[in-house]
Amino acid sequence: xIYEQAFFNAFIxxxxxxxxxxxxxxxxxxxxxxxxxxxxxxxxxxxxxxxREGEQVMHFAEFGVVMMLxxxxxxxQPQMLWSMRKRILGLGTLQVVVSAGVIAxxxxxxxxxxxxxxxxxxxxxxxxxxxxxxxxxxxxxxRTEAGQSSFAVLLFQDIAVIPIMALLPLLALRxxxxxxxxxxxxxxxxxxxxxxxxxxxxxxxxxxxxxVVLLARWLTRPMFRAIAxxxxxEAFTAMALLLVIGVALLMTKVGLSPALGAFxxxxxxxxxxYRHELESDLAPFKGLLLGLFFLGVGIGIDFGHIAxxxxxxxxxxxxxxxxxxxxxxxxxxxHGVATSASIxxxxxxxxxxxxxxxLITLAQGSGVFDxxxxxxxxxVVAISMALTPLLIxxxxxxxxxxxxxxxxxxxxxxEDDHSPVIICGFGRFGHAVGRLVRSQGISCTVLDHDExxxxxxxxIGISVYYGDAARTDLLEIAGAARARVIVIALRSRETTExxxxxxxxxxxxxxxxxxxxxxxxxxxxxxxxxxxxYRETLDSSLTMGTDVLRELxxxxxxxxxxxxxxxxxxxxxxxTMAKHRNDRTSYLNxxxxxxxxxxxxxxxxxxxxxxxxxxxxxxxxxxRD
Numbered sequence: 001x002i003y004e005q006a007f008f009n010a011f012i013x014x015x016x017x018x019x020x021x022x023x024x025x026x027x028x029x030x031x032x033x034x035x036x037x038x039x040x041x042x043x044x045x046x047x048x049x050x051x052r053e054g055e056q057v058m059h060f061a062e063f064g065v066v067m068m069l070x071x072x073x074x075x076x077q078p079q080m081l082w083s084m085r086k087r088i089l090g091l092g093t094l095q096v097v098v099s100a101g102v103i104a105x106x107x108x109x110x111x112x113x114x115x116x117x118x119x120x121x122x123x124x125x126x127x128x129x130x131x132x133x134x135x136x137x138x139x140x141x142x143r144t145e146a147g148q149s150s151f152a153v154l155l156f157q158d159i160a161v162i163p164i165m166a167l168l169p170l171l172a173l174r175x176x177x178x179x180x181x182x183x184x185x186x187x188x189x190x191x192x193x194x195x196x197x198x199x200x201x202x203x204x205x206x207x208x209x210x211x212v213v214l215l216a217r218w219l220t221r222p223m224f225r226a227i228a229x230x231x232x233x234e235a236f237t238a239m240a241l242l243l244v245i246g247v248a249l250l251m252t253k254v255g256l257s258p259a260l261g262a263f264x265x266x267x268x269x270x271x272x273x274y275r276h277e278l279e280s281d282l283a284p285f286k287g288l289l290l291g292l293f294f295l296g297v298g299i300g301i302d303f304g305h306i307a308x309x310x311x312x313x314x315x316x317x318x319x320x321x322x323x324x325x326x327x328x329x330x331x332x333x334x335h336g337v338a339t340s341a342s343i344x345x346x347x348x349x350x351x352x353x354x355x356x357x358x359l360i361t362l363a364q365g366s367g368v369f370d371x372x373x374x375x376x377x378x379x380v381v382a383i384s385m386a387l388t389p390l391l392i393x394x395x396x397x398x399x400x401x402x403x404x405x406x407x408x409x410x411x412x413x414x415e416d417d418h419s420p421v422i423i424c425g426f427g428r429f430g431h432a433v434g435r436l437v438r439s440q441g442i443s444c445t446v447l448d449h450d451e452x453x454x455x456x457x458x459x460i461g462i463s464v465y466y467g468d469a470a471r472t473d474l475l476e477i478a479g480a481a482r483a484r485v486i487v488i489a490l491r492s493r494e495t496t497e498x499x500x501x502x503x504x505x506x507x508x509x510x511x512x513x514x515x516x517x518x519x520x521x522x523x524x525x526x527x528x529x530x531x532x533x534y535r536e537t538l539d540s541s542l543t544m545g546t547d548v549l550r551e552l553x554x555x556x557x558x559x560x561x562x563x564x565x566x567x568x569x570x571x572x573x574x575x576t577m578a579k580h581r582n583d584r585t586s587y588l589n590x591x592x593x594x595x596x597x598x599x600x601x602x603x604x605x606x607x608x609x610x611x612x613x614x615x616x617x618x619x620x621x622x623x624r625d
Contacts, residue, residue: 012049016042017291031138033389035291039298040386050299064289065130065354066248069158069259071286072133072151073266074275084152087335091149092156094331095349099125102327106319115171119368122164123360123377124320128353128385129154129259130290135389136348139396146344148473149337153349158260161355165255165362172367208254212247212261216268224274237281244282297354301382305375313379320384321391325350340399347395351388352381414467416479419443422510423487424469424499426457429515429536430489445478470498472506480507489515493524500528522574 016038024034042049104121108114132150133142141147220243227235244262251261269275306313325346332342357378364374421437421444423430434444446462447469448454457464467474469488480486486503490496496514503510513532516522522533546559554562 009050012042013292013295016295017288020291020295031134031291033386035294036298036386036389039295040301040303041298042295043299043301045301045303063245063248063258064286064291064293066259066262067244067282067286067289068130068133070244070247070262070266071279071282073263073268074270074279084148087149087152088156091331091335092153092160094334095153095328096122096125096157096160098331099324099327102323103320106323116369116373119168119171119363120373120377122167123356123363124324124352124381126157126161126353126355126359127154127349128351128388129158130293130354131351131385131388132348132392134290135392139392141344141392141396144341144344145337146341146348149332149335149341149345150348155263157353157355158263161359164359168359168363168368169366171363205254208250209261209264212250212265213268216243216247216265220269221272221274224272224277228274228277233281236277240278240281241285293354297382297385300378301386302375302379306379306383309376309379313376313383316376316380317383317387320352320380321350321387343399344392344395347391348388350391351384353385356381414447414465414474414477415445416477417443417445417463418479418482419445420482420484421445421487422447422469422475422478422480422483422485423489424448425488425490425515426453426462426464427489427491430487433487433489445483447474447478468495470495470502472502475499475502475507480510483507483510485513486510487513487515491517493517493521497524497528500525500530526574 017035020034020038021031022034023038024031027034040046044050100118100121102121103124104114104117107117107120112120132154136142136147136150142151223239224236227239243265247261247265248258251258269278272278328346328349329342332345333339337345360374360377360381363369364371419442421442423434423444423446426434426446426448427450430446430448434446437444446464447467448457448464449466449468451466454464454466465478467478469475469478469490480503486499486507488496488499490499500512500514503512511532512530514525514530514534516525516533516535518535522535525533543563546556546563550556550559
């Protein structure tokens with residue numbers, strides 16, 4: 001009978017997850033909002049397919065957040081994380097402190113004690129790591145300025161949960177409830193630091209984090225290597241799960257956030273050669289557990305309390321979104337984030353987060369506030385979390401309307417191949433350059449922003465990454481700091497110029513080689529100070545002209561030499577004429593002089609038709625001087 005009930009619940013959850021994904025995608029709302037809606041529908045206030053046992057499922061599904069943070073860490077090189085330190089410490093600290101302070105001030109104005117207000121402020125300053133990262137990833141926004149800023153703040157919030165959990169019991173207005181110490185992620189109960197003095201607790205915490213770093217850095221690699229040698233995929237999957245569960249358990253035992261510990265382990269393993277295997281093995285578990293987590297949030301919304309206090313709950317929810325959103329927008333602008341990115345950033349983080357449920361339970365059990373306030377806060381956080389995907393969608397639509405630009409739902413997948421050459425654009429021009437360079441044993445990192453082109457090239461075995469090369473962060477991920485040459489072979493002049501400016505600003509050591517479609521584009525690039533410019537049609541035109549001369553009886557050597565002289569004279573003319581292109585009269589005068597000089601050079605330097613007939617090889621490649 002127990003097994004029958006367990007199988008029934010499993011069937012309901014899996015069916016609900018499938019319906020949620022299909023519904024969310026069909027309506028264009030994203031999978032997260034679909035999970036929340038379906039969760040509310042099957043819960044005790046809907047169809048009653050799932051009762052109070054949903055709370056036990058939530059404890060299990062919370063491990064999906066841990067898994068997600070581990071996989072996020074795998075995608076971050078330590079040097080990239082170091083480059084984000086200003087956002088994590090500056091933006092994150094400012095957001096948590098200002099949000100908590102402003103919310104606490106409003107709660108005091110509503111008549112609550114300052115200790116209750118401070119507790120509520122700290123609780124509502126948190127945002128939903130799971131919903132925000134999942135929603136931004138679905139829309140390919142994680143690599144944007146707003147996505148990176150959101151991630152930095154969420155990471156700081158995960159760290160800030162630790163001191164907040166330590167502070168909440170100190171704000172108690174009454175004696176803590178029995179068993180209050182058992183609430184939360186290591187907030188008390190059975191972790192190893194019970195009874196230890198403060199210095200010992202701090203030392204234990206630091207030692208635990210260092211142990212995670214050392215084990216992930218030195219022990220896991222030989223273990224993964226040994227397991228990989230067995231060629232048993234299930235053993236590798238088991239090891240990956242063992243690693244994440246072990247780290248989460250260790251962090252819980254020392255009173256830290258298991259998600260934070262998993263993130264640290266992921267960052268340490270980001271440079272491992274087994275990173276891709278870890279991602280592919282754990283991604284299905286992460287997706288399923290996160291789906292259960294979002295379903296559980298929907299199931300856990302207390303619609304009975306909301307119905308009896310609907311005015312207060314909805315008013316507080318709206319107030320939280322507006323107040324916290326304004327704070328976030330102001331903090332982002334203070335840190336120099338662009339307006340459109342600030343709007344998306346504020347919309348994403350304005351709601352409450354999953355850690356709020358833990359903190360609310362801890363605060364109530366510690367005697368900070370009573371059950372009535374606790375139930376109201378849970379309702380406010382749950383509703384605001386459910387609205388987060390809609391807020392993100394609305395801000396994206398707003399930004400698209402205000403700043404029209406081509407958007408792709410696909411997230412960039414650029415990686416650092418440690419290549420000396422980066423090629424931007426792999427069409428007919430860049431393709432030839434890349435294949436020639438690779439034929440000599442020199443690796444190239446290729447970026448292209450055309451999804452169809454990328455998929456076509458990958459299907460025939462050519463390594464190409466999807467991403468917009470005009471983004472500095474993607475160039476950094478592609479290894480621009482170590483590369484020697486960047487080839488820009490794009491059709492868009494505007495995008496090419498953006499890349500040129502980015503490279504000159506952030507990677508000035510790179511030698512830039514440019515594709516130009518016309519003389520006018522060549523003029524533009526020369527004005528930017530570039531010299532390595534290759535006009536797309538010049539080579540093919542000279543090759544055709546050489547073949548025409550040979551067909552008419554001109555020896556191959558003579559035809560090839562004429563093409564070389566033509567190239568040198570034409571390149572010199574372009575550089576001269578580029579200086580006068582903005583003055584039409586001067587430009588035309590210089591153009592006439594250049595034509596005369598060109599014709600004189602061709603007559604003087606070109607060999608006679610009959611002078612080289614003794615040697616006529618079958619083909620002579622056109623050379624660049």
